[in-house]
Each structure stands twice: as structure tokens, then as C-alpha cells.
Amino acid sequence: MQFELAPDIQERVGKIIQALNLDYINSLRIVCIRSKGSTANAYARIWNLPQIWQKALDIRTYYIIEVLSENFDSLDEEHQDKVLIHELIHIPKTFSGALRPHAYFEYRIDEKTVNEYYKRYLDSLRSSNDQ
Secondary structure: OOEEEEEHHHHHHHHHHHHHHOOOOOOOHHEEEEEEOOOOOEEEEEEEHHHHHHHHHHHOOEEEEEEEEHHHHOOHHHHHHHHHHHHHHHOOOOOOOOOOEEEEEOOEOOHHHHHHHHHHHHHHHHHHHHH
């Protein structure tokens, strides 16, 4: 499998974070990677750095958003944005290095939740274009 930095995805992720006012996410500590050659059946994955590794290596929290080129790149822009939003909402408000699961307590990371975030994202873009 091959990995390369994905500045195009990095820019989109930063735009999404800003538009959705996800101020608990430090976009400078999100690294976006495009992989090629994966056989996984996913569009993207988020990778975390658990606190034990942060402590052992004496580094701060980072997350990696990996887009799987074979699956992600052929999606239309709307679906790509929804995939990126999905990955971002796995990041907890503590920005601790942990990941939110798809279901916890009453909160779900599912199509309905992603669509709600996507609508907010579009509304934010529209309102900033009106100014």
C-alpha cells in the first residue's frame, strides 16, 4: 500500500471544521493522507494516537484522516464531504486522542447525523457567501 499527503483533502477538512464551528478540533493536528492499493471496503478511515502513546513519545494529540483513493476519489463532491464529516465527528470534544464509536449513549454517528451536519455545513457556506 502507498501513502501520500493529501493537501486537497487537508484544505477541505479545514474548511469543514471552520464552517461547522468545530472549534474543539485543532486543524493543525489533523493530517490528511491518501492511500492507494488498499483492499478495504471503506471510503476513509480516521486514525488516532492513544494517550499512552502520546505520553510515551512525549507528543501531543494528532489524528490522521486517510482517504482510500480507489473508493473515495470516484465519489461526487457531496458524498466526499459527507465522508469527511463522518470521520471528523469521530473526534471527541476533548480532542484527547480517543475516538467516538458509532453508537454511544443516545448519540449516533450514522447517515442521519452526517446529513444534519452536512446541512449545517451548506447553510454556513451559503451564509458566508451572502456576506
